[in-house]
Amino acid sequence: MMSDLFIAYRPLIDLFLLHSGFALGQYIVLRAGVFSVANAGLTAIGAYLSAWLTLRAGVHPALSVIAGTAAGTLVALLLSWPLARLRGVYQAIATLAFVQVVLSLNVYSERFTGGAMGMNGIPKVVSTGTLFISLLVTLYIIWAISRTRLGRAFDAIRQDEMVAASLGASVRYYQSVAFAISGAIAGYFGAMEAFNTYTIEPQRFGFDFLVAALTYVVFGGRRSIWGPVVGAAVLIALPELARPLAEYRTLVYGLIMIVVMAHLPRGVFDTFVEYLHRRRMARMDRAAIAKGDNA
Amino acid sequence: MSTLVLDRVSKRFGGVIAADNVSMQVPSGRITGLIGPNGAGKTTIVNLITGMMELTAGAIKLDDRDLSTTSPHEVSRAGLARTFQNIRLFKEAPVIDNVMGGFHRHEKCSLVSSLFALPSARAETRQIREKAGALLEKFGMTRYASYPAGSLAYGHQRRVEMMRALASGPSVLLLDEPVAGMNDVEAGELGGIFRELANGGMAVLLIEHNMRFVTKLCEHVYVLDGGRLIAEGPPKQVTSDPAVIAAYLGA
Amino acid sequence: MILQQILNGLIVGGVYALFAIGFTLVFGIHQILNLAHGAVFMTGAFVALYSVQAGWPLWLGFLLAMLASGLLSVLIEVGAFRKLRKSGFAELEFGAIITSIGASLAIMTIAQKISNTQIMRFPFETMPVVIYEFFGLRVSALQLVMAACAAVLVVILTWYLYRTAFGRQVRAVAGNERAATLVGVNPNFVFFQTFFMSGALAGAAGVLVGLAFNSIHFVMGEPYLLRGFVVVILGGLGSIPGALLAGLVLGMIQTMTVAFLPSGLTDTIIFSLLFIILLIRPHGLLGKPEAGAMRGR
Numbered sequence: 001m002m003s004d005l006f007i008a009y010r011p012l013i014d015l016f017l018l019h020s021g022f023a024l025g026q027y028i029v030l031r032a033g034v035f036s037v038a039n040a041g042l043t044a045i046g047a048y049l050s051a052w053l054t055l056r057a058g059v060h061p062a063l064s065v066i067a068g069t070a071a072g073t074l075v076a077l078l079l080s081w082p083l084a085r086l087r088g089v090y091q092a093i094a095t096l097a098f099v100q101v102v103l104s105l106n107v108y109s110e111r112f113t114g115g116a117m118g119m120n121g122i123p124k125v126v127s128t129g130t131l132f133i134s135l136l137v138t139l140y141i142i143w144a145i146s147r148t149r150l151g152r153a154f155d156a157i158r159q160d161e162m163v164a165a166s167l168g169a170s171v172r173y174y175q176s177v178a179f180a181i182s183g184a185i186a187g188y189f190g191a192m193e194a195f196n197t198y199t200i201e202p203q204r205f206g207f208d209f210l211v212a213a214l215t216y217v218v219f220g221g222r223r224s225i226w227g228p229v230v231g232a233a234v235l236i237a238l239p240e241l242a243r244p245l246a247e248y249r250t251l252v253y254g255l256i257m258i259v260v261m262a263h264l265p266r267g268v269f270d271t272f273v274e275y276l277h278r279r280r281m282a283r284m285d286r287a288a289i290a291k292g293d294n295a
Numbered sequence: 296m297s298t299l300v301l302d303r304v305s306k307r308f309g310g311v312i313a314a315d316n317v318s319m320q321v322p323s324g325r326i327t328g329l330i331g332p333n334g335a336g337k338t339t340i341v342n343l344i345t346g347m348m349e350l351t352a353g354a355i356k357l358d359d360r361d362l363s364t365t366s367p368h369e370v371s372r373a374g375l376a377r378t379f380q381n382i383r384l385f386k387e388a389p390v391i392d393n394v395m396g397g398f399h400r401h402e403k404c405s406l407v408s409s410l411f412a413l414p415s416a417r418a419e420t421r422q423i424r425e426k427a428g429a430l431l432e433k434f435g436m437t438r439y440a441s442y443p444a445g446s447l448a449y450g451h452q453r454r455v456e457m458m459r460a461l462a463s464g465p466s467v468l469l470l471d472e473p474v475a476g477m478n479d480v481e482a483g484e485l486g487g488i489f490r491e492l493a494n495g496g497m498a499v500l501l502i503e504h505n506m507r508f509v510t511k512l513c514e515h516v517y518v519l520d521g522g523r524l525i526a527e528g529p530p531k532q533v534t535s536d537p538a539v540i541a542a543y544l545g546a
Numbered sequence: 547m548i549l550q551q552i553l554n555g556l557i558v559g560g561v562y563a564l565f566a567i568g569f570t571l572v573f574g575i576h577q578i579l580n581l582a583h584g585a586v587f588m589t590g591a592f593v594a595l596y597s598v599q600a601g602w603p604l605w606l607g608f609l610l611a612m613l614a615s616g617l618l619s620v621l622i623e624v625g626a627f628r629k630l631r632k633s634g635f636a637e638l639e640f641g642a643i644i645t646s647i648g649a650s651l652a653i654m655t656i657a658q659k660i661s662n663t664q665i666m667r668f669p670f671e672t673m674p675v676v677i678y679e680f681f682g683l684r685v686s687a688l689q690l691v692m693a694a695c696a697a698v699l700v701v702i703l704t705w706y707l708y709r710t711a712f713g714r715q716v717r718a719v720a721g722n723e724r725a726a727t728l729v730g731v732n733p734n735f736v737f738f739q740t741f742f743m744s745g746a747l748a749g750a751a752g753v754l755v756g757l758a759f760n761s762i763h764f765v766m767g768e769p770y771l772l773r774g775f776v777v778v779i780l781g782g783l784g785s786i787p788g789a790l791l792a793g794l795v796l797g798m799i800q801t802m803t804v805a806f807l808p809s810g811l812t813d814t815i816i817f818s819l820l821f822i823i824l825l826i827r828p829h830g831l832l833g834k835p836e837a838g839a840m841r842g843r
Contacts, residue, residue: 035640082825088639089579089783090828093775097820100772104813144412148420149402151409156396159385165367166345166377167463168400177406207768211647218644251655257648261641262629281441288438 010128014196016236017131021189022209023216023228024138025182028145030222032178033158035088037210038079038095039186041102044205046072046190048106048113051122051200061125065191072187073180080179084172099210106202118201119194126195134192135229138185142225145181154178215253219260221267230269297358297374297466297498298322299344304353306339306522313339315522316353321467323498326489328509328530330502331519332543337502338380340519341471344500345377346370357467372400376465378456380472386445390436393444393455394427397462430458450481457488467498474508486512506543510534518542550683551801557689559797560696561758565751565770566777566789567703568619568744574784575716575740576631577639581646582622583748583774584767585653590615590749591756591766592657598672611753612746619745622649623737650767657764665763673757692754699750700790703743707786712739776820782833791831 006013022043029036050068053059059067079098083091106113113119145151153174156164161171194200212235220231235253239246264271299321306314314336321327331337342348344355346367355362357373365373376397385393402423408416431437434454439447444455453473460468470489474482482505489512493499503509509516510530518526518533520542526533533539569583590611597607626645630638676687707713719726719736726733755770756762777796781788796816803812823830 086824086828089643090824092643093779094821094824096775097817097824100817101814101821104817108810108814141410144410147412148409148416149404150406152396153399155388156385156399159388160383162347163383166371167396167459168368168371170368211651214644214647248655250651254648254651254655257651258626258645261644261648265633265637265641
């Protein structure tokens with residue numbers, strides 16, 4: 001019974017696991033105060049390179065995945081260097097340009113990428129289990145970052161660059177690190193996508209990809225590490241649960257983005273966590289007052 | 296024992312001269328004052344010292360180290376901490392996190408150990424949390440540890456900012472109008488803390504608009520007007536200087 | 547031959563400018579990057595098409611398209627940005643991008659449902675095909691109309707912004723919304739006007755593009771939005787003369803690359819150009835120098 005359900009929903013579960021990865025790649029740059037949407041392009045690089053290596057050069061898929069991850073990291077690092085000069089919307093536009101360049105090159109260089117038709121017949125070597133473990137490991141790394149020096153620096157820079165610098169944190173260094181981590185996650189999950197879905201084509205890593213990744217993070221929450229995952233889970237499950245919604249999926253996404261951003265700017269999950277925290281604080285206050293401690 | 300030295304520092308914006316040949320000494324163990332009417336160029340001097348702006352001419356040194364062209368985070372790493380004129384806390388983060396941020400320059404764990412939360416990185420986080428807790432204790436702020444910093448009363452926010460600056464264990468502390476908006480009692484309390492820090496060997500630079508506070512606290516005062524130093528010396532002598540009186544009345 | 551390309555480029559560029567001016571106007575005044583601008587553009591084309599299909603004359607369809615797009619743009623302001631404006635600058639900068647993408651998705655989905663995902667065309671002879679020749683250059687009547695519309699609209703906008711009391715109000719709100727309120731300027735009214743004008747211009751551009759390529763579909767705004775970025779950055783984000791100049795320049799670059807370089811590389815070239823401009827001159831040709839880059843040393 002359970003296994004039937006699992007098989008029926010397997011494609012959906014794979015989709016959720018992959019997209020959670022994409023969402024976390026987007027999340028980590030935002031967390032460090034970099035307004036980059038480059039992940040679509042970095043994911044494309046990971047997907048294409050690993051697929052090409054295995055299909056055309058006969059490289060073992062595991063090595064191809066490593067190469068895709070490394071390529072994502074490297075390109076992200078290279079990007080971070082010039083982007084450090086830019087801020088806010090200018091960063092967003094520059095990274096959008098990067099995504100467009102990658103996309104148009106993928107369409108153009110038919111000999112390597114298969115052009116607009118993409119690459120087909122990629123061996124499906126990545127199973128749901130691999131994806132699940134990959135997501136767990138990614139979550140562990142992001143949790144680790146949050147609990148240690150990197151996370152503190154990212155948070156400081158996101159909230160106030162000038163203060164962070166005055167405390168000795170090099171904005172440029174930490175933002176490059178965030179970029180590289182995000183590139184690694186993007187490249188890795190790009191390779192996962194290639195080896196999970198048989199086929200890749202340029203348009204899959206375009207504007208829609210970018211919007212989806214941003215939506216997961218905004219909807220779920222930009223602070224806690226669970227926000228992006230919850231965002232991906234809800235937004236992927238929603239159209240499946242209510243069939244009429246599926247037809248108007250993009251309309252629903254659009255309205256969600258407006259309503260959540262305007263009314264719950266922290267995202268659904270983070271708002272909930274904060275609500276719990278505030279309740280606990282209020283309880284502690286009451287307890288303190290009851291004890292007669294009015295300091 | 297450290298001394299911050301400004302050696303004939305100038306800053307021009309196009310044709311406008313914001314700082315003109317300013318020379319100052321901020322030695323350890325002393326509270327040095329920098330005063331001047333609004334628009335005298337105090338903020339420019341702060342920005343030049345902290346590396347937020349580039350010098351047009353002159354040099355800034357901390358002991359033997361030249362800070363003239365160093366970027367803000369390197370200035371901080373060299374041992375200079377600051378507070379901001381209009382308090383700049385991480386408003387939504389808990390007080391304890393704000394203070395922990397101040398320890399950044401002493402964090403040593405490697406990138407890899409942080410990425411995987413290796414024991415060394417976790418131990419460091421624990422130590423910093425303990426040190427921050429001790430600092431909160433010292434300032435009597437322990438019960439606010441997990442409140443969002445932005446939700447505190449004004450005076451308490453000033454304290455949090457002060458703790459964050461002190462957390463880095465600086466040799467020079469730059470205070471940009473630290474008692475703005477405070478009453479005399481609160482200001483006096485903070486003044487006591489500054490005094491203690493200076494006695495402990497820190498070099499304290501107090502930038503203030505409030506002449507009374509400066510006269511009470513500082514051993515040595517520089518007066519800035521129109522981007523130039525117009526007087527320096529012990530507060531008594533400076534406040535009776537006709538040029539200073541003219542500058543303040545004229546403003 | 548090359549003169550012919552330049553001429554064609556200028557006319558395409560005029561339409562780019564029309565699209566980008568509204569985009570840059572909203573950013574320059576309100577610091578809002580309205581990513582639903584492409585959807586507004588598409589709406590203009592749709593409204594004109596349906597008006598013509600209903601049997602109304604093209605000029606009426608054109609005016610209705612501008613009106614509808616202007617109102618839609620105002621609706622986006624009220625629905626997607628008004629609440630965000632109350633929060634701080636950083637929140638607005640990020641939030642506006644998200645909410646306007648949301649608005650864009652919603653509008654495009656509705657258009658997709660209305661049009662059944664079809665590519666639609668104006669009825670035959672809506673715009674008669676007439677070719678004139680001047681000094682060996684070929685110009686169609688449609689191209690003349692495009693150039694004339696673009697020029698007239700830009701002149702009207704410039705006059706309105708720089709020669710009327712509105713211009714002062716806009717500058718007041720751009721400087722400081724609260725201070726402007728104190729001296730009696732109603733910021734909501736200023737927002738209403740800028741968004742209306744911005745939308746109306748996009749709608750006009752939509753009709754002209756719809757006529758020029760005679761192909762109207764719900765995603766037609768996306769490439770223009772992406773090219774709009776290139777125009778506004780090249781011109782200097784927020785600068786109206788910059789957008790005009792950059793629109794013409796981009797139009798020419800595009801026709802030149804299509805004519806003289808391997809086909810399929812146009813997008814690569816245009817977006818690489820965008821990236822490079824951002825790196826070497828983020829404030830573009832005519833923007834304010836401090837834009838975009840980080841301060842400090």
